[in-house]
Amino acid sequence: MHAAAIRLPGLSAAALSLLVTLAPTAPRPALAGEAEPAVATPWITEQTARARIVAGGAPASDGKPRLVAGLELTLEDGWKTYWRNPGSSGVPPRVEDTGSENLKSLEVLFPAPLRFPDRDGDTIGYKSSVTLPILVEPVDPQKPVVLRLSAEVGICREVCIPVQPAFELSIPPDAAAKSAGSGLQQAMARVPTTSDSRSTAPRIAKLAIDLSGPRPAISIEATFAGDAGKSDVFLEAPDGIWIPMTRPQEVAAPGTRRFVVDLTDGADIADLKGKTIRATLVGETAQSETTFVFAETR
Numbered sequence: 001m002h003a004a005a006i007r008l009p010g011l012s013a014a015a016l017s018l019l020v021t022l023a024p025t026a027p028r029p030a031l032a033g034e035a036e037p038a039v040a041t042p043w044i045t046e047q048t049a050r051a052r053i054v055a056g057g058a059p060a061s062d063g064k065p066r067l068v069a070g071l072e073l074t075l076e077d078g079w080k081t082y083w084r085n086p087g088s089s090g091v092p093p094r095v096e097d098t099g100s101e102n103l104k105s106l107e108v109l110f111p112a113p114l115r116f117p118d119r120d121g122d123t124i125g126y127k128s129s130v131t132l133p134i135l136v137e138p139v140d141p142q143k144p145v146v147l148r149l150s151a152e153v154g155i156c157r158e159v160c161i162p163v164q165p166a167f168e169l170s171i172p173p174d175a176a177a178k179s180a181g182s183g184l185q186q187a188m189a190r191v192p193t194t195s196d197s198r199s200t201a202p203r204i205a206k207l208a209i210d211l212s213g214p215r216p217a218i219s220i221e222a223t224f225a226g227d228a229g230k231s232d233v234f235l236e237a238p239d240g241i242w243i244p245m246t247r248p249q250e251v252a253a254p255g256t257r258r259f260v261v262d263l264t265d266g267a268d269i270a271d272l273k274g275k276t277i278r279a280t281l282v283g284e285t286a287q288s289e290t291t292f293v294f295a296e297t298r
């Protein structure tokens with residue numbers, strides 16, 4: 001047996017003491033025209049959240065099918081869950097291998113998120129439902145993979161409830177050649193791609209970092225296909241270093257929008273200097289990721 005784990009920033013000890021145990025429920029019937037995944041666990045539910053693991057095949061960059069699983073969550077109206085960077089507050093999800101068989105590695109992916117404005121600080125995440133794709137690499141592709149996973153997910157409305165579902169799913173060797181299901185396929189399509197000047201994905205057209213003025217700030221001018229007024233940019237610094245959220249500005253020109261980061265909003269500029277910042281650009285029709293180095297521009 002080979003254990004492989006992927007950990008993302010998770011719950012505090014205080015939050016862990018509130019974890020809720022979920023119970024299996026009857027499967028949700030597929031909607032008309034909705035493809036079911038090759039394999040799936042039963043749905044697990046508690047209060048306002050339902051969760052399951054699904055698996056099937058998705059094309060890799062070389063065009064060959066590869067095995068992909070997904071943590072599928074559905075929430076009642078008005079509830080939300082968080083992205084890998086929750087923003088000003090919140091709990092990022094965490095997925096952990098708890099003794100899978102024939103598993104070499106896991107990689108959790110995140111579809112493009114939404115901004116939730118709040119006077120106490122904006123947060124980032126998903127509402128109603130989300131599927132987090134999980135790339136699965138078997139030790140031996142000719143043998144079944146038995147996934148044993150636990151997940152820690154924060155769901156919030158007026159209050160936040162941390163939940164910890166546990167799953168076991170046996171995935172046959174031919175699952176990579178079968179459907180991953182509509183939900184997982186759509187989630188894969190919403191995972192940001194690498195931005196470059198030749199693609200129609202969003203990209204940063206102009207970047208200005210002012211660290212010596214009276215109000216240090218980052219200014220990002222980005223281009224988007226579709227309505228730029230429905231676009232957003234999210235920044236992440238490495239090692240959990242805080243970087244303030246962007247503030248969307250008015251659309252400057254068709255397909256172009258500017259975003260500003262006020263570095264006086266709690267940023268440790270000395271700690272950020274020289275670090276590689278990941279930028280996720282979310283447009284109306286496409287999404288992308290790119291990076292830049294935190295250093296004053298001239």
